[in-house]
Amino acid sequence: MTEDVAALHRRIAKLERINAALMSQVERTMDQRGSAYSLFQTAITLEGQVRSRTEELTALMRSLERSNQALTAAKEEAERANRSKTRFLAAASHDLLQPLNAARLSISALAEMRMGPEPRIVVGQVERGLQTIEDLIKTLLDISKLDAGLIQPVVRPVRVADVLESIEASFGPLAARKGLRLSVRGGRYWVSSDLVLLQRILQNLVSNAIRYTAAGGVLVAARRRGPEIRIDVVDSGSGIPEDERELIFEEFHRGGRESVDGEIALGLGLSIVRRSAQALGHPLSLESRVGHGSRFSLHLTPCAAEPPRPAPSLVPPTSLTGARIALIENDKAALEALARLFHGWDANAFAARDHLSLVRLLGTTWSPDVVVADFHLDGGACGLDTVEWLRSVHGHDIPAVITTADHSSEVEARVRAARCELVHKPLKPAQLRALLAHLLSRG
Numbered sequence: 001m002t003e004d005v006a007a008l009h010r011r012i013a014k015l016e017r018i019n020a021a022l023m024s025q026v027e028r029t030m031d032q033r034g035s036a037y038s039l040f041q042t043a044i045t046l047e048g049q050v051r052s053r054t055e056e057l058t059a060l061m062r063s064l065e066r067s068n069q070a071l072t073a074a075k076e077e078a079e080r081a082n083r084s085k086t087r088f089l090a091a092a093s094h095d096l097l098q099p100l101n102a103a104r105l106s107i108s109a110l111a112e113m114r115m116g117p118e119p120r121i122v123v124g125q126v127e128r129g130l131q132t133i134e135d136l137i138k139t140l141l142d143i144s145k146l147d148a149g150l151i152q153p154v155v156r157p158v159r160v161a162d163v164l165e166s167i168e169a170s171f172g173p174l175a176a177r178k179g180l181r182l183s184v185r186g187g188r189y190w191v192s193s194d195l196v197l198l199q200r201i202l203q204n205l206v207s208n209a210i211r212y213t214a215a216g217g218v219l220v221a222a223r224r225r226g227p228e229i230r231i232d233v234v235d236s237g238s239g240i241p242e243d244e245r246e247l248i249f250e251e252f253h254r255g256g257r258e259s260v261d262g263e264i265a266l267g268l269g270l271s272i273v274r275r276s277a278q279a280l281g282h283p284l285s286l287e288s289r290v291g292h293g294s295r296f297s298l299h300l301t302p303c304a305a306e307p308p309r310p311a312p313s314l315v316p317p318t319s320l321t322g323a324r325i326a327l328i329e330n331d332k333a334a335l336e337a338l339a340r341l342f343h344g345w346d347a348n349a350f351a352a353r354d355h356l357s358l359v360r361l362l363g364t365t366w367s368p369d370v371v372v373a374d375f376h377l378d379g380g381a382c383g384l385d386t387v388e389w390l391r392s393v394h395g396h397d398i399p400a401v402i403t404t405a406d407h408s409s410e411v412e413a414r415v416r417a418a419r420c421e422l423v424h425k426p427l428k429p430a431q432l433r434a435l436l437a438h439l440l441s442r443g
Contacts, residue, residue, distance in 0.1 A: 101405065101426040104130050105337030108429040109344055134426050153194035153280050157303045160222045160229070161187030163199050167220055171206050180210060181217030189222055189229045190303035197276045198300075204273045205233040205296050213237035213293075224302070231298045239290035249274045320433065321346040323440055326368035328358050328386050329403070330377045338372070341429060347436075354378060355386045367394045370439055372432075375404035375411060384418050399439035403427060 107130065111123050164187040175182035191198075202220065209218040216236030223230050240248060249270045277284040277298060288294035325342050329335040330353050342349035350368070352358035354377060362368070371390060373383030387400040402415045405425040415422040421435060 099331075099333065100130060100134055102331055102333035102337050104134075104426045105334060105341055105429065109337060109340040130426075153197055155192050155194055155280070157190050158193045158195050158198060159187075160189045160191060160231070163187075163195070163202060164220060164222065166199060167202050167206055170203065171210060171218075175210055175218060178210065178213075179215070180213055182206075182210075183217060183219045184221075185219070186222040189224065191229050191300040192303055193280055193282065193300055197280055198282075201273050201276050201282075201298060202231065202233065204270065205298075208270065209233055209235035209237065209294070209296075216293075225299075227302075229300045229302050231300065232295055233297075234293065234295045236293040239292055240286070240288040240294055241290055245286055245288065319346070320436060320440070323347040323436070324366075324369045325349045325436070326358060326362060326371045326373075326390065327351040328355065328372075328377070328383055329353065329374045331374070334374075338427075345433060355381060355389070358386060359389075362390075368398060370436055371398055371400040372436075373400060373402055375402050375406060375415070384414060384420065387418065387420060399442070401432070401435060401439070 104127070107123060107127050111120070111127070115123075164184045168182065168184045172182050206218060206220060213235045214237070218236075219232070219234040221232050221234070223232070273296075274284060283299040285297045285299070286294065287297075320342075325347050327335065327338055327342070327349050329338060329351070332353065335351050335353055339349045339351040350358070350361050350366075352361050368390065371387050373386050375383050377383060383402055387398070387402075391398050397419060400418075400420040401423055402418075402420045403423050403425055404411055407424060412422055421439065423432060423435065
């Protein structure tokens with residue numbers, strides 16, 4: 001009996017050990033299954049997060065693509081608007097310069113008449129007012145062309161001395177009248193630039209310097225600074241506050257500065273300066289102290305070698321006395337003013353507003369010495385056609401001057417191809433007289 005009980009206890013102990021081992025195995029299995037489930041859950045969560053982030057990134061990329069498309073469309077629209085503005089300004093300037101041309105010619109004819117001192121003062125005031133209007137129109141057109149990229153610089157070797165001599169000749173008398181010293185130094189260098197644009201930049205800078213300088217003077221100096229040539233325009237004027245040094249390059253901004261002589265500034269000169277300098281790739285810098293003056297610096301690239309200078313071929317002007325001038329101009333006021341001007345120069349002017357009227361006036365036997373013709377005539381006619389007709393009738397190349405307020409390259413190309421001289425309106429009487437004298441002297 002005791003053996004049976006002991007055996008039973010041994011069997012129970014064995015069963016307990018087996019049960020414990022089985023329970024341990026079950027627990028381990030459950031733990032493993034639990035870890036796998038956790039990993040599975042984690043993987044599902046990560047997959048959801050990756051999908052969400054991918055969807056967010058895709059949406060962001062699509063939004064960026066739409067933004068780029070919108071920016072491209074806005075850029076194209078701005079460029080179209082800019083081109084449209086340039087065309088509008090070109091057309092508007094043509095229409096505005098026509099009556100301005102007639103007014104300036106009439107004033108010039110009036111100025112050559114005998115008159116007392118008071119009427120002569122009034123004539124001078126009108127001339128200055130008309131010049132201001134002309135400058136405004138042309139400057140707005142230039143700004144528009146620079147913005148639209150229509151003015152392409154012709155970069156060539158430029159002798160700095162030629163530019164500085166022109167600046168000194170143009171502004172020396174103005175500075176002297178205001179009691180200022182204009183000093184020009186260091187023009188022995190050659191630089192790579194566009195002569196016309198470089199001259200315009202310096203003209204605007206010097207004009208501004210003189211306008212805002214009450215005492216002292218203006219210095220224009222070319223210096224070598226390391227690998228570059230720097231042209232400085234330094235004045236002893238009122239100076240520019242720091243918060244205005246960017247604003248002064250914007251159109252029509254004059255800030256708190258007033259010109260010392262009360263002259264009205266258009267606020268366009270420095271706008272032209274910055275745009276022209278950017279078109280040329282010439283960095284422009286400014287240093288200024290209020291109450292002491294300012295220094296504008298233009299940084300240019302020197303030429304490797306000095307190119308040979310062509311010998312100038314100057315033809316001395318001759319008198320217009322007795323010259324036979326065929327004149328065609330569709331604007332009645334401009335036609336009458338030009339005719340008065342030519343008669344005042346002792347020339348014989350045969351004036352008409354259209355081709356047929358000029359043909360009836362001249363006939364086929366009277367040959368003019370020179371032709372002055374407007375490019376755009378009424379009804380879509382062109383002054384070049386009248387020049388061509390006169391040349392064919394009389395069998396030789398009659399010298400011709402084509403006048404126009406249209407500054408487009410197409411008009412210039414047509415005039416050059418017809419072997420005619422081009423003069424833009426408003427006409428400057430002295431310039432026109434010198435050109436006519438030069439053409440007549442060649443014949």
